[in-house]
Amino acid sequence: MSKRLLAPLLFGVATLATLPALAQELPAAAAVRAREAAVDDESSKVPLDEIRRYVSVYNAVKQAYVEPVEDRKLMHSAIRGLLFDLDPHSVYLEKSDAENFEEQSRGAYDGIGVELLRQPDGSLRVIAPIDETPAARAGIKAGDVITAIDGKPFKADEGDSSGPLRGAAGTKVTLTIVREGRDKPFDITVQRETIRIASVRSRMLEPGYGYVRVSAFQADTAADFERQLDKLEAQAGGKLRGLVIDLRSNPGGLLTAAVQIADDLLDSGKIVSTRGRIAISDAEFGATPGDKLDGAPLVVLVDAGSASASEVLAGALRDNNRARIVGSRTFGKGSVQTVLPLDNGDSVKLTTARYYTPSGKSIQALGIAPDVVLHPGKDEAERVRNLSEASLPGHLRGDGEDLPGANAGDVLDGDAPITAALAELKKPPVASAPKPSTSR
Secondary structure (H helix, E strand, O other): OOOOOOOOOOOOOEEEOOEEEEOOOOOHHHHHHHHHHHHHOHHHOOOHHHHHHHHHHHHHHHHHOOOOOOHHHHHHHHHHHHHHOOOOOOEEEOHHHHHHHHHHHOOEEEEOOEEEEEOOOOOEEEEEEOOOOHHHHOOOOOOOEEEEEOOEEOOOOOOOOOHHHOOOOOOEEEEEEEOOOOOOOEEEEEEOEEEEOOOEEEEEEEOOEEEEEEOOEOOOHHHHHHHHHHHHHHHOOOOOOEEEEEOOOOOOEOHHHHHHHHHHHOOOOEEEEEEEOOHHHOEEEEOOOOOOOOOOOEEEEEOOOOOOHHHHHHHHHHHOOOOEEEEOOOOOOOEEEEEEEOOOOOEEEEEEEEEEOOOOOEOOOOOOOOOEEEOOOOOOOOOOOOOOHHHOOOOOOOOOOOOOOOOOOOOOOOOHHHHHHHHHHOOOOOOOOOOOEEEO
């Protein structure tokens, strides 16, 4: 049976912009309390002069625009505009988009299976294709930019431009892709499926040494992780000699799942804390006694596509000296999003806090630097560069993001990084944290 956290958990969906896995979500009651607290705050008073200016522009558009514009369309545009320039992760979700967002966070939805981030021009940046989905099979790669869907280019102000990717299973959608290293945009046609994500898979690498791949953090991920650990331990004769946890191109997901997995592997210590402007955003989570691996060595494999909840897990294990991090610098999404339901069924996903690793560090726009750095193989012609939170226009500034060496990491594909992680896992433990090294 899994350990249960003593404190109530922040229920979140990480992720990244408009698709599953990118926000951390507070319960509805907490969201209501947060709104009420904000209303009571002196700083939340609406400036009348700005409201008058808005009404003047609104009336001008209604009276003089070349074609009639519905009130509803104008108001929706105004609401989206309130969020558009804040940061890349704050977004307005209409009712259908909010329902899809919630559905996808549970791990079953109709679509192509890709984690995306909306860019200021409306285009969609691929954070990661999800394992064993149509997007992955079609050859879509982390770092690709989708500039059009079925030949229709995006508009900067259209809100959730990822909507057309969803649709009935069996139907097809054509994506126009811009990829670094390719001279011209090209099209990829993908057939939609009902995406049921098996977020945890495992296998034995060698006798006694296990491997667990976590592709996303969903409602059942922590329970699946525990079942996979039990299976590996049974295959190892009752106890593992070591474990590789693969978080490459894992864009995040439910914070609760990441915290629970960290708790499964820690006997004590902090896991993560969050701090924002309002009290409801402040929280701290710690481990409860009991390590499911009884101290067996851990290596966590990451790359530039490892974001949000993935970084929470990696940071918790590294800061507590429980695991060594191998791979490439992570994405650097160190912010928390709160989903605020509205009375008409729509929702606002708003950045409300930053999160901090147990050592008190924020990884916002900086990411986690691995203890052992890996690079893509020389035969990988299409390398993804500059895939990081710091590369996103309008991102929240992070401490130290401009320091030398705080550059974006690489996306690491294939089995070679797993082999390198296993080699690191088999090394004898050292008294202090290893200094960063480089291997290929």
